[in-house]
Amino acid sequence: MRLKLISCEIFYREFSATVARSPHIVDVEFLPKGLHDVGTEKMRAELQAAVDRVDSARYEAVLLGYGLCNNGIAGLTARQIPLVVPRAHDCITLFLGSSKRYLEYFDSHPGVFFKTTGWIERGGSDGELTQLAIGKAIGWGANYEALVAKYGEDNARYLQEQLGAMTQNYSQFTYIEMGVEPDGSFEQRTRDEAAKRGWKFEKLAGNLAMIERLVSGAWDAQEFLVVPPGHRIAARYDEGIIAAEAV
Amino acid sequence: MTVFDELQQAIINGQAALAKELTKKGLDSGKKPRDFFPNAIIPAMDEVGRRMRECEFFIPEVLIAARASRAATDLLRPLLVGDEAVQAAGVVVCGTVKGDLHDIGKNIVAMMLESAGFRIVDLGVDVAPEKIVQAVKDENANVVALSALLTTTMVNMKGSIEALKAAGLRDKVKILVGGAPVTDAWANSIGADGYGKDAPAAVELARRLAATA
Numbered sequence: 483m484r485l486k487l488i489s490c491e492i493f494y495r496e497f498s499a500t501v502a503r504s505p506h507i508v509d510v511e512f513l514p515k516g517l518h519d520v521g522t523e524k525m526r527a528e529l530q531a532a533v534d535r536v537d538s539a540r541y542e543a544v545l546l547g548y549g550l551c552n553n554g555i556a557g558l559t560a561r562q563i564p565l566v567v568p569r570a571h572d573c574i575t576l577f578l579g580s581s582k583r584y585l586e587y588f589d590s591h592p593g594v595f596f597k598t599t600g601w602i603e604r605g606g607s608d609g610e611l612t613q614l615a616i617g618k619a620i621g622w623g624a625n626y627e628a629l630v631a632k633y634g635e636d637n638a639r640y641l642q643e644q645l646g647a648m649t650q651n652y653s654q655f656t657y658i659e660m661g662v663e664p665d666g667s668f669e670q671r672t673r674d675e676a677a678k679r680g681w682k683f684e685k686l687a688g689n690l691a692m693i694e695r696l697v698s699g700a701w702d703a704q705e706f707l708v709v710p711p712g713h714r715i716a717a718r719y720d721e722g723i724i725a726a727e728a729v
Numbered sequence: 730m731t732v733f734d735e736l737q738q739a740i741i742n743g744q745a746a747l748a749k750e751l752t753k754k755g756l757d758s759g760k761k762p763r764d765f766f767p768n769a770i771i772p773a774m775d776e777v778g779r780r781m782r783e784c785e786f787f788i789p790e791v792l793i794a795a796r797a798s799r800a801a802t803d804l805l806r807p808l809l810v811g812d813e814a815v816q817a818a819g820v821v822v823c824g825t826v827k828g829d830l831h832d833i834g835k836n837i838v839a840m841m842l843e844s845a846g847f848r849i850v851d852l853g854v855d856v857a858p859e860k861i862v863q864a865v866k867d868e869n870a871n872v873v874a875l876s877a878l879l880t881t882t883m884v885n886m887k888g889s890i891e892a893l894k895a896a897g898l899r900d901k902v903k904i905l906v907g908g909a910p911v912t913d914a915w916a917n918s919i920g921a922d923g924y925g926k927d928a929p930a931a932v933e934l935a936r937r938l939a940a941t942a
Binding site for chain 1 (some may be wrong): 743745746788789791793796828830831832833837854855879880881883884908909912915918
């Protein structure tokens with residue numbers, strides 16, 4: 483088969499490694515991680531544009547390297563060829579290898595911020611997307627001096643306190659080791675950041691199996707949704723996470 | 730400009746110290762504490778909500794306006810105790826649902842509801858359904874506002890509503906839900922009374938629901 487993978491760059495190393503070993507021909511387009519910060523509607527529009535760019539005569543299916551991602555993929559429509567989508571709330575499911583493992587870990591570890599190679603080296607917003615980024619509009623990226631200039635010293639102090647609260651409830655970094663790392667430097671950077679913030683550090687062994695199955699064509703219905711042409715992705719909020727509905 | 734107009738401007742501009750000063754000035758000149766709400770505070774926060782919707786205001790502007798509003802209400806509230814003519818618009822129990830630790834959105838909604846005259850019982854983050862049930866009982870609340878930022882935790886809104894049902898309290902309260910992944914369809918499917926797309930929408934909804942609760 484010839485397949486087209488449209489993926490968030492967060493999986494750059496994981497898909498590069500697994501596409502190399504796929505029995506199929508898989509062409510890849512990575513999209514900026516910053517798409518997650520532009521709001522659901524713009525994210526969906528950008529993804530739909532990427533799906534629509536695919537030459538349907540050339541490929542048998544479009545693979546999506548995304549989770550539900552805060553409904554960012556809800557409404558995405560398969561045109562002439564099927565769209566294959568992992569049943570996942572977000573990328574952590576794919577890094578851990580199953581949504582069950584993710585939910586179990588999530589439930590027993592509140593306040594965890596996950597790190598992988600992609601979360602470290604591709605964390606920043608793409609230059610051209612920065613203008614659109616919600617984070618910028620709401621001041622998360624703003625430094626203290628900029629806040630003082632705009633809102634005065636008293637309010638700047640208050641805002642820093644309030645906006646800084648975004649991460650105040652987090653207390654741990656969990657580094658997911660995927661086996662695609664060149665060395666221990668990614669883990670070390672996460673350890674250093676945890677030490678700097680006074681957070682706990684934990685390392686988990688990732689699992690490439692679900693990522694591998696996506697690019698190798700092993701699309702079990704439990705694990706992947708195959709959206710037939712003329713159907714779109716709908717969020718389901720049950721164990722299936724997503725479903726296909728007729729447009 | 731009257732002192733109420735000036736106070737309204739100070740709140741919109743996020744000038745907390747000035748808002749406090751103007752409230753004192755108004756009180757000194759004989760204005761009744763209860764009159765500050767319909768004449769300055771509520772219209773100011775309605776304007777903040779409008780500007781937020783029109784994308785003229787973003788989170789920082791809303792936060793500092795809410796802070797200025799609180800500077801005024803902190804002075805006024807103690808003076809309202811025992812004033813029979815003043816009734817809270819309603820009592821809102823709010824919180825981010827179990828498993829979810831995100832609270833900026835919830836805090837903004839709480840502050841805006843407070844400015845709109847509601848009494849707020851904020852249970853914080855990672856709130857278990859039992860805690861919501863208890864608070865509704867203890868505080869005699871008529872509105873419950875639930876927040877979730879993740880698709881993995883929004884399912885716990887359902888659990889909270891079911892706990893209220895099991896405790897026989899479902900008909901005593903109106904339930905509104907909000908947060909990034911939440912949609913109208915989701916609100917309907919779990920039997921909530923409404924969905925607030927953003928903080929101004931949540932305030933509008935709470936007003937409408939509280940009036941019928």
